[in-house]
Amino acid sequence: MKFNDLDLKNWKDTDICVDSLQIYPNRDKSGKHKNIYHGNFIPQIPNQLIRRYTKSGECVFEPFMGSGTTLFECENLNRKYMGFDINQNIINYVKSSMQSSKFSDYFIAKCNSMDLDSVNQNFISQDINSVQFVLMHPPYMDIVKFTDDQNDLSQCSDINEFMAKFKIVCVNSLKFLDKNRYFAVVIGDVYKNSEVLPLGFYCMDMIKQNFKVKLKGIVVKNIEGNRGKLGSGGIWTYRALNSDYYIFKHEYILVFKKEF
Secondary structure, three states: OOOOOOOHHHHHHOOOOOOOEEEEOOOOOOOOOOOOOOOOOOOHHHHHHHHHHOOOOOEEEEOOOOOOHHHHHHHHHOOEEEEEEOOHHHHHHHHHHOOOOOOOOEEEEEOOOOOHHHHHHHHHHOOOOOEEEEEEOOOOOOOOOOOOOOOOHHHOOOHHHHHHHHHHHHHHHHOOEEEEEEEEEEEOOEEEOOEEEOHHHHHHHHHHHHOOEEEEEEEEEEEOOOOOOOOOOOHHHHHHHOOOOOOOOOEEEEEEEEOO
């Protein structure tokens, strides 16, 4: 079934990437997009996903809004948007970024996405019963602590605690996603206690074990323009050679289809 506005009669002209390995030379810095928030993902990710898995006028939901990257893409692509974040400071930043915008089909709120009552109340307040795409870009455990709130997943240093909390977010978010529609998790691995902790694979397994979904894609994405990744002679290369690890140069985009 087709859930997008792509013209497949002219499929050779599309710029939608369907490769499981996606390498971007740099991040899109046009419009409202600014790299001001540690860990925000490049705009190309939501742009590609929104155009492939939604139609104009449909609604995209984010339980981890961050600095508004997906909202700005929804504004550009004429999609409705709903986003929550636990960080009031970043909520204020996004609101200020949208002050002069003529785009009104969006709602953002400070909300703990693990709190089902709060999630439900926000959806009810907007008279929204369902969404057509969910995009989740959770913190990568405690690599960067975004707030002091203990409900913030960036406060989790234990993988079991993180997965238990992320599962609750998935339950609360996916209940609003229409059946047979798609959602994506953007996640990277972490390095703790002198070894790689494959956070992306843990998330993928948790979702497969607890929800009736089909895994439609494991996309490995890299942006070559990241500081610290440029060239082969940088200080990180020396550190890696002087030790026993490899430099993280990728994240995963896990795409699922909801079947419940």
